[in-house]
Amino acid sequence: MDFLYFVIYYNHNMKKILFTVISTILFCQTAHALDVVYPASAYSKINSPATFFVGAVKIGDTLSINNEEIPIHRTGAFAQSVKLAPGRNEFVLTSESGTKTYIIERPLLGGNYKPAVFHKYNLPMTVEVSRTGAPIRATAVQEGINRISHFQKGMQLKTVGELGNMYKVELSPSQQAWIAKSDVKMKAEPYEKAFLFDYRDRETDSDYIYEFALSKKTPYSITEGDIMTLKIFNVGANDDNTAIFKITLNQRLMGYSLEYHGDTLVLKIKKEPNLKRAKKLPLKNIKIVVDAGHGGKELGAVGCCRNYEKDFNLSISRYLEEDLKKMGANVFMTRYSDRYVSLNDRVKYTNEKDAQIFVSIHANSLHDSKNPQKHRGSSAYYYYDEARPLTEAILNSVGRSMNLNIEGIKQASFAVVRNTSAVSVLVETAYVINPYDNELLMTDNFRKKYAQAVAEGIKDYVWQNQTRVSRHKHKMKFEKIS
Ligand SMILES: [Zn+2]
Numbered sequence: 001m002d003f004l005y006f007v008i009y010y011n012h013n014m015k016k017i018l019f020t021v022i023s024t025i026l027f028c029q030t031a032h033a034l035d036v037v038y039p040a041s042a043y044s045k046i047n048s049p050a051t052f053f054v055g056a057v058k059i060g061d062t063l064s065i066n067n068e069e070i071p072i073h074r075t076g077a078f079a080q081s082v083k084l085a086p087g088r089n090e091f092v093l094t095s096e097s098g099t100k101t102y103i104i105e106r107p108l109l110g111g112n113y114k115p116a117v118f119h120k121y122n123l124p125m126t127v128e129v130s131r132t133g134a135p136i137r138a139t140a141v142q143e144g145i146n147r148i149s150h151f152q153k154g155m156q157l158k159t160v161g162e163l164g165n166m167y168k169v170e171l172s173p174s175q176q177a178w179i180a181k182s183d184v185k186m187k188a189e190p191y192e193k194a195f196l197f198d199y200r201d202r203e204t205d206s207d208y209i210y211e212f213a214l215s216k217k218t219p220y221s222i223t224e225g226d227i228m229t230l231k232i233f234n235v236g237a238n239d240d241n242t243a244i245f246k247i248t249l250n251q252r253l254m255g256y257s258l259e260y261h262g263d264t265l266v267l268k269i270k271k272e273p274n275l276k277r278a279k280k281l282p283l284k285n286i287k288i289v290v291d292a293g294h295g296g297k298e299l300g301a302v303g304c305c306r307n308y309e310k311d312f313n314l315s316i317s318r319y320l321e322e323d324l325k326k327m328g329a330n331v332f333m334t335r336y337s338d339r340y341v342s343l344n345d346r347v348k349y350t351n352e353k354d355a356q357i358f359v360s361i362h363a364n365s366l367h368d369s370k371n372p373q374k375h376r377g378s379s380a381y382y383y384y385d386e387a388r389p390l391t392e393a394i395l396n397s398v399g400r401s402m403n404l405n406i407e408g409i410k411q412a413s414f415a416v417v418r419n420t421s422a423v424s425v426l427v428e429t430a431y432v433i434n435p436y437d438n439e440l441l442m443t444d445n446f447r448k449k450y451a452q453a454v455a456e457g458i459k460d461y462v463w464q465n466q467t468r469v470s471r472h473k474h475k476m477k478f479e480k481i482s
Helices: 002-012 016-023 309-326 343-353 385-401 435-440 443-465
Strands: 034-038 043-045 050-055 061-066 077-081 087-095 098-106 119-129 135-139 147-151 157-163 167-170 175-180 184-187 196-203 207-214 221-222 227-233 240-249 256-261 264-268 287-292 330-333 357-365 379-380 406-411 425-431 479-482
Touching: 034 087, 034 098, 043 425, 050 087, 061 077, 077 435, 098 443, 157 175, 167 227, 207 227, 207 240, 227 264, 287 309, 287 343, 309 357, 309 425, 309 443, 330 343, 357 443, 379 385, 385 406, 385 425, 385 443, 406 435, 425 435, 435 443
Parallel strands: 043 098, 287 330, 287 357, 357 425, 379 406
Antiparallel strands: 034 050, 050 077, 061 087, 087 098, 119 157, 119 184, 135 147, 135 175, 157 167, 167 175, 196 207, 207 264, 221 227, 227 240, 240 479, 256 264, 379 425
8 A cells, every 4th residue: 555655656756657657557555465444443333324344355355244245346445335233233354364353333322312492582692703714604503504604703793592502693683693602702791783984995906895894893794696795784774784785796706705804894806817818828817726635644535445535636636736837827736745734724825825716636435324336436516606617617527538427516515615715616536435436546547637627627617708808898886775
């Protein structure tokens, strides 16, 4: 296994000849004759009706689990789904070179689970956001894509009740939301209205900027589209206590940010880059951040052949960097080597570079309940609607040029695509725990071609419905409608 990494690493140092020779004889370099990668230890607790065994045997060996022979891929890799009964499950894995026993405990269903009950306060209370980036949600569930907005430290909110570990927040008489108790502090003072003193718009070479001067930080929400609707809550403007602004775009939405600078709320909408039709450099003037997922101590998912997601991600990302540069793009890498970079630092770096496009490269894994034999190929994720066309363009391009299963695009709340002000996409290239995909990921030519397909997809997106002319026809329309 280490040998392969050594090879991937060397390849980046341009020792391409060595790699080409080695990569034609792909098989799992297992340290032991029977290497079980997952579950990670001989005793584990897994709360799921099923799980799987992933790993590799020596080429030519067979493997049975509880006397049932399972399929072995030509690399020696295997991935086998098994059912779990409540309580203790024993699995005996037998290959030519030995036997291993695994005990998996599935917790018995507990009888003392009580659903949380909503408690409404007699009088509203004030809470203050205690951490920047705290999500405010449409439902009382602390996961998924139910986020309305993210609030900065110091913002006060009116709470009207609580449910489990969430407070119910009244943004306006007609709009309620939820925030985690752990993201706020209870305040003694009563909740007070804010004042909107002034609002104005201006533009720079790169952005349209809208500023709303307030007496204090107060909650807001924004909806995306050709018309952006910004609501500023708690400003005593009308019956619903909400000021509403509409901005009619004269371009595609390609990244924006919305945050307080002091007590002024600032909305920055990125101008669509001005493309000069250049056949050789179709991505000239475009800033792109390529993000190789995981790295260093963070391995990412571990593949059948005990190979690491972080290494595949880096290899594809570096090929992608080359391809994008050839198209004239200004490319920035969140990591260039096998090192750990926090999610926060990846986001900060992207926003500092003021990139228009952010692409995060990953390789996929599965929850215990899924069958790794049955999941293959690529999927891609976006959080904001503005990124959906880019996500589609990338996956369409992958589908066109790679002989690969395409699972499709999905909206998901990954931190790197949610918190970056670029148009942001996360690509799951293939499954490290599927033996077939694992072999593909080990193949240098696959990684190279994959990177090319992603680069082509980015180019397709940038050149889609280019609105170069319309920008000069009319200004962005900015109006206060309530
Ligand atoms: Zn990953």
